[in-house]
Amino acid sequence: MASIDFKKLNRQxxxxxxxxxxxxxLLFVLxxxxxxRFAALHKPEHFISSIVAAIIVQLLVIxxxxxxxxxxxxxxxxxxxxxxxxxxxxxLRKKRLIGDLWKFCxxxxxxxxxxxxxxxxxxxxxxxxxxxxxxxxxxTCLMYFQCFNFxxxxxxxxx
Numbered sequence: 001m002a003s004i005d006f007k008k009l010n011r012q013x014x015x016x017x018x019x020x021x022x023x024x025x026l027l028f029v030l031x032x033x034x035x036x037r038f039a040a041l042h043k044p045e046h047f048i049s050s051i052v053a054a055i056i057v058q059l060l061v062i063x064x065x066x067x068x069x070x071x072x073x074x075x076x077x078x079x080x081x082x083x084x085x086x087x088x089x090x091x092l093r094k095k096r097l098i099g100d101l102w103k104f105c106x107x108x109x110x111x112x113x114x115x116x117x118x119x120x121x122x123x124x125x126x127x128x129x130x131x132x133x134x135x136x137x138x139x140t141c142l143m144y145f146q147c148f149n150f151x152x153x154x155x156x157x158x159x
Contacts, residue, residue, distance in 0.1 A: 054135035071146035110137040
């Protein structure tokens, strides 16, 4: 096990840190935008309500996201082992595809939810739902990257 090269995993963790920084900046920009929008609508309490809703969603998805990140790190570590057979590479490819399918489904859910949300002119609660959904999406992405990096450090330390 000592011959495992973690160069690719360390590079992936660095990329995830950069993406986390960008997503955090986007989250702040969206928060300021929605706070101004709710203030203009004379409903500033909706901003806090959208944040609370996003946090509740995070509490509901934290375990599945953590398990997915832990699994993805395990697949990356397995793929870092030298001299893998064709059957092992095929099994790893299948595991990666399943993990990618789960991530795609999560992103697709948020995209569909946001695009099918009613227009603010038609429904008065639409900005609240849109804000909560966007905050939840960004926080879920951030949580996945955080869990991935945490899991990678933990699993690399045990090897």
